[in-house]
Amino acid sequence: MANLASTTDHTDLDPYSAQAQADPFPYYDSLRDLGPTVYVPGRDVWLVPGHAEAVQVLRNHTDFVSGDGVTFEVPTTRTERYPLIENDPPLHNVIRRSLQPSFTKTAIEAFRPGVESAATAIVDRAVSLREFDAVQVLAQEMPDQAMTLLTGITPPSAQTLADWSDATSRGEEPAGTEEHAALVMESITWLVSEGLPNMPEHCLGRLIVESGGNDGNIDGEGSHRLMSLASLWLAGIDSTGALLGNAINAFIDHPDQWDLLRRRPDLIPNAAEELLRYGAPFRAFFRRTRAAADIGGVEVPPGARVAVMLAAANRDPRQFPDPHRLDVTRENAKTHLAFGNALHVCLGSPLARMEVTSLLTELTRRVERFERAGEAVRSPSQTVHKFETLPVSVVLAEGA
Amino acid sequence: MPTPETLDLVVTRKEPVAVDVVKLTLARRDGGPLPTWEPGAHLDLHLGDDLAVVRQYSLCSQPADRTCYEVAVLREPEGRGGSAYVVDRLNVGDTVPVSLPRNHFALEPSPRYVFVAGGIGITPMLPMIEAAEAGGAEWTLLYGGRTRSSMAFADDLVARWGTKVTVQPADEHGLLDLAALLDAPSPGTVVYCCGPEPLLHAIEAACWSWPAGSLHIERFAPAPTSDSGVEDTEFEVEFAQSGVTLTVPADRSIMAVADEADIPIVYSCEEGTCGSCEVAVLLGEPDHRDSVLSAQEREASATMMICVSRARSARLVLDV
Known part of the structure; x- marks a missing residue:
């Protein structure tokens, strides 16, 4: 494995190589040692693997814009812009401000009873099954139900919604296909024809598409309102699902941390942060430059495609000592970049946190430990680090 | 909550x-x-x-x-x-x-306890010791602190329990020798520790070979994100691009006041960690209370996080 000469070989730098995809963390470690940013000619991309540099890029939204795309490549089939993530100020701020009041911690708190009872029902089913696929039974169910509570949209099934959300990001990665694009189109078509008409009278979905957000400032012309709703709806599914699957897997690998959490449920909020750090769903988000710009003292040219490697930054030993160890007591876990950082920081992060803490609260009460019950299979997604299937069996806690 | x-x-x-x-x-x-x-x-x-x-x-x-x-x-x-x-x-x-009293640090029944306290972490140990004694268990207490005079209840503990209690102020004995105390797992013994973060790290390290569940620790609440050491006061903020000047009362944030006036600010975490509400400072001296800015950035004060940070000067001018 350790072949010094190979560090100059461009195929070894490729974030989309089979090896970097299958086992990304050693790859991230090797990348970080090469400098604040590394250019990969074969992909025409500047990689930013360090925590400090990633934060620097994300905070500098003037030099590193979102308006020219935040994914590897926007497919030509997609002509609509995602209003929140693919705009810069001032338009970005107008849209974000229209949605923001629905996503404050206080506003999201209103969903706690619903999220907690969903978590209870999900764990009820899991413990009654004893042996199950943690992706299907735990990871996909939680965001499916939480997003229905938040938006008012009831999807055809959790699996269908998970497939749509998966296709949204995979259609924009190097291995993206027309099938992904078709699935995204299918989700938007379904949303318009069936999702919207069946929403309850008062819900975030109606507030956005009928009223243009809390202050009515999302333009009613064109598809701004529909795309605002569609993007935040689909954004909240695959991400949280991936996180939860990665979390269960992390606890199988670190049973001491599960024991600790069961003894110390007060650590659950911090554990959620540590799981976001350790098992970040998005491997990277992208920015583009329009003029020459600086990353940690290295000049990148105008028109550069810059990959802010969130999952690599989360394992940067300069920020997180002993970064490959899951430590639910880690004091600065909250400085992870799983939600991004700065102006475009994840709008739905308060809901995601509530989903994770609610599910962990219920699971720590009732599950003494998780064991593997078959081969875990990673998803081929090049964008989201997640499991396709994660067979587990649970040993129940006394009295659970 | x-x-x-x-x-x-x-x-x-x-x-x-x-x-x-x-x-x-x-x-x-x-x-x-x-x-x-x-x-x-x-x-x-x-x-x-x-x-x-x-x-x-x-x-x-x-x-x-x-x-x-x-x-x-x-x-x-x-x-x-x-x-x-x-x-x-x-x-x-x-x-x-x-x-109402809540308990994240409950005393498990056991025939033998090792209690370790650092500084004010002695407090939960007092009722624990009484309970251990009442239950007929063997126990010892190792109590560390900066100086003897800073260690609450130290004299009372020694007077009441004699050699079961070891008091070791750092200025007399150096740091607690946890490795010696906990060098080998002792069957049927559970360890309870409360104190500052370095002590907790040290005891976790010292107990690495002990069976899971042997060590119970109580962590002090996480450090507050900010410390101005002074009472919050009212100040004025001019939002230069918006052409508005507003008063920020002692009990409200710049963010809340700006949001109410529909100044186009963005925010998310409201606790100074996510960086979404960063704005450029044109004039005045911010009182930085976030965990985003580095020490140099705080010194330079070119920007600030308006969800938690306030002003040292009577007036700030922000580029928004």
């Missing part, structure tokens, strides 16, 4: 028990019995003039005494004002809203 049920208790005694440490005795105004609790439990005290500061303190009295709760509070100059409020301002006769 929903507001937990609180009791309005009255301070019936306040006495110094070490340098910068006071013991508060809290009781119902009508003298009636208080809710029960177990060793290791803590209370949330609602402090400050508007009761907005909530701090956790371990109960250090005895559960059998239903007439009062006792907590010991160290005045922390680096704190955000909760402990200073208790030590400097709170007086006998004052009312303090208090949560």
